[in-house]
Amino acid sequence: MKTLSVAIIGMGSVGQGVLKVLAGSKGQYPAQRTVIKVVAVADSKGVAVDDKGLDPGRVLKEKLNGDLKRSGQSALDYIRTGNYDVLVEVTPTDAKTGEPGLSYITAALSRGKSVVTSNKGPVALQYKALTGMAREKGVHFLYEATVGGAMPVFNLLRTPLAGNKVLGIKGIFNGTCNYILTRMASEGLPYDMVLSEAKELGYAEADPTYDVEGIDTALKVVILANTAFGMNVSLKDVSVVGISSITPDALKLAADDGYVIKLIGEVRPNGAERVLKVSPRLVPKMHPLSVQGTLNAALIETALAGDIAVVGKGAGSVETASAILSDLLYIATTS
Amino acid sequence: MDLELKDIPGQLVNALVPISDAGGNIVSVVHHHAKRTPRGTIPIQVTFDFEGDLEALKFSLESRDIKIGRVNEAKLLEHRTVLIVGHIIHSDIRDTIDQIDQTGYAEVVDLAMSMPGINLKSSARIGISAEGKEEARKAMSLMRQIARKKDLLVIEPINSEDTQ
Structure with a gap:
């Protein structure tokens, strides 16, 4: 079994969907011989961190009750220094600047951390630079959730339709x-x-x-x-x-x-x-x-x-989370 | 195309082979065996889709001793449906249609309109027939230009950009 430590940045609809999905499976994906462990969650109020693993169900409940304990660290600080394998960047899209997602993704990739995102801004604005950075560091930059939510498009092109022009x-x-x-x-x-x-x-x-x-x-x-x-x-x-x-x-x-x-x-x-x-x-x-x-x-x-x-389904909390999960398991099984 | 065949075996095939060899797609053949012409020949009507050189085909049929009667050319083979929304009447629908018709390669063959009220936007469905795929593409592009000038929304068919 391989353990993939993920840091989830953004706790809106998609972030909560990812937590819900991981709470449901307890992070266990035996078919992929993978355990997904959430080591950090962040929103605009701060970051909750536990290197040994947070309980996604409890984080979700505390977030909704408003009593989630966060450290004073900013999301960006955590991304630059924290111990995680993959950054799950699910902050809202800004079509003009791509921020704050763009800075988060850049910070993680430049440290040699893989990134999975549902944020359209950074992919639309800086795809070339971001994939270039990921390639240089030998890590993944995946974005299945950006187009069509749960509907597989990039995964379909990558494997089942590989070789087709x-x-x-x-x-x-x-x-x-x-x-x-x-x-x-x-x-x-x-x-x-x-x-x-x-x-x-x-x-x-x-x-x-x-x-x-x-x-x-x-x-x-x-x-x-x-x-x-x-x-x-x-x-x-x-x-x-x-x-x-x-x-x-x-x-x-x-x-x-x-x-x-x-x-x-x-x-x-x-x-x-x-x-x-x-x-x-x-x-x-x-x-x-x-x-x-x-x-x-x-x-x-x-x-x-x-x-x-x-x-x-092109949107929805759990539906979009399914695309994120598919990217995470792809990383787990190929790296 | 109306043809006259001699009343001897093998003549129907003799007439159809050149059409199919020239790339014509035969849609129907009506063989009037009972209706003999005064010349003793048998009239047939062949309908086919064909985009090649018609004169060459006629020559090839005549050289096989087949007499050609009426040739009814229906030139417009490609059909596109497009919707427009906006102030269609005030922006002169007649001129919109004329501009398509005047191209010589495409024409408006169908028009359905809906006018909900004097100052409200109207909608129209326009059927355009064109000589071929390339002409249909050009007609759609003209329609787009007209709509831009007249500030109309054009709703094009999903396959209008296909290049094959």
């Missing part, structure tokens, strides 16, 4: 938009009304701009472009149109001709005619990307295998 990827990468469009189409309701409903159900943020104007999808397009195609692009290179001007009439006209409308992110390197865009598109009702509700879906066009489609 990927021609293009398009998909639904934002559950909020998909929920809104699905409800508008099925109920014939206007955009504003469905958006309020999505906010009440917790499917949309109080300020939904980031989701509905396509920025979140665009970040994922950037991540796919840079990681799967080595394109070295940033958010400003993506042509972005959101869903806020879609009308119930448009959905009805589409439905009358056998289509649904979905917010699609598409990346296709294709030389000078590269495609890098986020826009509402007409999708035939029987198409693999015609998925309902908050689901995400990706269609990967490959040279040998043809089209491969994956569908899954």
Whole structure:
């Protein structure tokens, strides 16, 4: 049995999901001959550390009760000096600066520590530098949770589809938009009304701009472009149109001709005619990307295998944690 | 394409081989064996998809002693559906359609509209047929340009960027 000591930075929805998953399994993964031990958890209030291992269930309970004991150390100090094998960086995304995640990830990689993250900012902004640093230090930098939550994309490209030239990827990468469009189409309701409903159900943020104007999808397009195609692009290179001007009439006209409308992110390197865009598109009702509700879906066009489609939950605490766990076990079994 | 065949065995195959050799995809063949022409030949109607040199095909059929009657060319083979949302009427839907039709390689063949109220945004579903895949791509790109100028949202089909 191998023990992997992890430090979890960020205790929002994803961080709590990781703790919940590890509490459930007691950190035991016999199929991978691995034990995952949480040696530190950090949030904006400080760091709780125990080199012998914290009890994830108890940390979670104390965090929710507000009586978790933390040392005065900052997260960054701990990352620079603490004893851990892998940094699990699950702080919120800042699309413009990537901070604070970017500093955390850089600090860990420069010490030769592997990093697993769900934070889109650093991967979209500094993918090349961060993977370069990881390669130089001989450690892993994994980010399965950044695109499509629980839905496997990078893992799929890395192993099952290895050797296939990927021609293009398009998909639904934002559950909020998909929920809104699905409800508008099925109920014939206007955009504003469905958006309020999505906010009440917790499917949309109080300020939904980031989701509905396509920025979140665009970040994922950037991540796919840079990681799967080595394109070295940033958010400003993506042509972005959101869903806020879609009308119930448009959905009805589409439905009358056998289509649904979905917010699609598409990346296709294709030389000078590269495609890098986020826009509402007409999708035939029987198409693999015609998925309902908050689901995400990706269609990967490959040279040998043809089209491969994956569908899954694009967000959610435990669902996203499953992607983090998969990256952690990959590190445990390959290093 | 209407053809006239001699009433001797093997003539139907004799007529279809050049079409298929030229890359034509035969959709249907109607053989009017009972309806003999005054010349004693048998009329057949062949429908096929073909993007090659039509004159060369006609020559090849005629050189096999097949008489060619009517040739009904339906040139528009590729179809795309696109939605537009915005002030469609005020931004002159007729001009939008004319601009596509005037390309010579594509035309608007279907239009469905919905106008919920005077100052509200309208939506329209437009069917465009084009001569081939490349022409369809060009028509979509023109549609995009028109929409940008007129401040309309274009909802394109999922496969519009495919290059194959």
